[in-house]
Amino acid sequence: MPKVRTKDLLENFQFDLISGEEGINRPITTSDISRPGIEMTGYFRYYPQERVQLLGKTEISYFNQLSDAEKSERMASLCTEVTPAIIISRDMDVPHELLEESEKAGVPVLKSQLKTTRLSSHLTNFLEGKLAPTTAVHGVLVDIYGVGVLIIGKSGVGKSETALELVKRGHRLVADDCVEIRQEDQDTLIGNSPELIEHLLEIRGLGIINVMTLFGAGAVRSNKRITLVIDLELWDPKKQYDRVGLEEEKMKIIDTDLTKLTVPVRPGRNLAVIIEVAAMNFRLKRMGVNAAEQFTNKLANVIVSNEEKEKEK
Incomplete structure (x- = not known):
C-alpha cells in the first residue's frame, strides 16, 4: 500500500x-x-x-x-x-x-x-x-535526561518494570513492547509508539497501566530520537562483561549505527539507576568527557612512572 x-x-x-x-x-x-x-x-x-x-x-x-x-x-x-x-x-x-x-x-x-x-x-x-524507511523493534523507548534510550532484551527480562521505575524517577515513556522506528535522515532515527498501545505499560502480574493517567502528561511523550541502546540480558557467569567502558559496541537499525551497552541482569542490581547513569555518561562522552579514557591514561602514566623509578634504582 x-x-x-x-x-x-x-x-x-x-x-x-x-x-x-x-x-x-x-x-x-x-x-x-x-x-x-x-x-x-x-x-x-x-x-x-x-x-x-x-x-x-x-x-x-x-x-x-x-x-x-x-x-x-x-x-x-x-x-x-x-x-x-x-x-x-x-x-x-x-x-x-x-x-x-x-x-x-x-x-x-x-x-x-x-x-x-x-x-x-x-x-x-x-x-x-x-x-522515511521504517521498522519495528521489540523493546521500550524512554527519554532520559534528553537522551532517547531504547531498552531491548528477551521477553521477561524486566524491560517494562525498569521503564516504570524510570518514569517514577521523573523520566518520560515513549513506547512499551513495540517501538516503531523511522529513519528521517542519514543518522537520525525517530521512535514512537503504535497508536493502539500509546502511553500504556504492561507489567506482569499487574496488567496494563496507563502511564499518562497515573503519572500525568509530563511522564510521556509521543516520539523521541534514539541515540543509545541498552541490551538487558540475564547474567552469564561464563561471560566476560566490560568493566572499564573503553569498548564501544554498535547496533545497526535500518542504516544507522547506534551505541549499544549490554547490561547483565541479576538480583540486587538496580537497573533503573544503572540505565539512568548510562544515559548521563553517554551525554558526557558526547561533550568530550570520557571517564574510562581518563582512568586508562592515568593508569598508564602511573605504570610508566613506576617503571622509571625501578630503572633508577
Missing part, C-alpha cells in the same frame, strides 16, 4: 483543488519536489514525472510569454499518467491550458497561498517524514 497519496496533501495543507479530482488517489513515491523550469522551455528528456510538480512565479511568468500552441504542448507534456499533482503557489491564476490538460490526464491541480520556497520546504519535510 502506498504510504502517501495526493489526497493526503489536501488533508494536511490548505490547498484548493482546482481540477483533476479523479487523480487524488495517485501515489506519491518520492519526497523530491520538482520545479519544471527547463521543461517550460520544451526540454522534457529528463522530466521527473513521478514527482510533485511545483509552479511558482518564475515558471508561470515564463509560461505566459509562450504562444498558444506552445502553451498547450507544454502542459500536455507536464501532465502524465504518473504525475501525482501540480501545485500553483502564491495563489496565482491557473492557466486554462493546464486546466484542460489536467482534466484529460486526471492530474490533480492544487493551489496554495504560500510562497514557492516556503511551500517547497513544507512539502519536502512532510513527505520525508511520511516516506
Whole structure:
C-alpha cells in the first residue's frame, strides 16, 4: 500500500483543488519536489514525472510569454499518467491550458497561498517524514535526561518494570513492547509508539497501566530520537562483561549505527539507576568527557612512572 497519496496533501495543507479530482488517489513515491523550469522551455528528456510538480512565479511568468500552441504542448507534456499533482503557489491564476490538460490526464491541480520556497520546504519535510524507511523493534523507548534510550532484551527480562521505575524517577515513556522506528535522515532515527498501545505499560502480574493517567502528561511523550541502546540480558557467569567502558559496541537499525551497552541482569542490581547513569555518561562522552579514557591514561602514566623509578634504582 502506498504510504502517501495526493489526497493526503489536501488533508494536511490548505490547498484548493482546482481540477483533476479523479487523480487524488495517485501515489506519491518520492519526497523530491520538482520545479519544471527547463521543461517550460520544451526540454522534457529528463522530466521527473513521478514527482510533485511545483509552479511558482518564475515558471508561470515564463509560461505566459509562450504562444498558444506552445502553451498547450507544454502542459500536455507536464501532465502524465504518473504525475501525482501540480501545485500553483502564491495563489496565482491557473492557466486554462493546464486546466484542460489536467482534466484529460486526471492530474490533480492544487493551489496554495504560500510562497514557492516556503511551500517547497513544507512539502519536502512532510513527505520525508511520511516516506522515511521504517521498522519495528521489540523493546521500550524512554527519554532520559534528553537522551532517547531504547531498552531491548528477551521477553521477561524486566524491560517494562525498569521503564516504570524510570518514569517514577521523573523520566518520560515513549513506547512499551513495540517501538516503531523511522529513519528521517542519514543518522537520525525517530521512535514512537503504535497508536493502539500509546502511553500504556504492561507489567506482569499487574496488567496494563496507563502511564499518562497515573503519572500525568509530563511522564510521556509521543516520539523521541534514539541515540543509545541498552541490551538487558540475564547474567552469564561464563561471560566476560566490560568493566572499564573503553569498548564501544554498535547496533545497526535500518542504516544507522547506534551505541549499544549490554547490561547483565541479576538480583540486587538496580537497573533503573544503572540505565539512568548510562544515559548521563553517554551525554558526557558526547561533550568530550570520557571517564574510562581518563582512568586508562592515568593508569598508564602511573605504570610508566613506576617503571622509571625501578630503572633508577
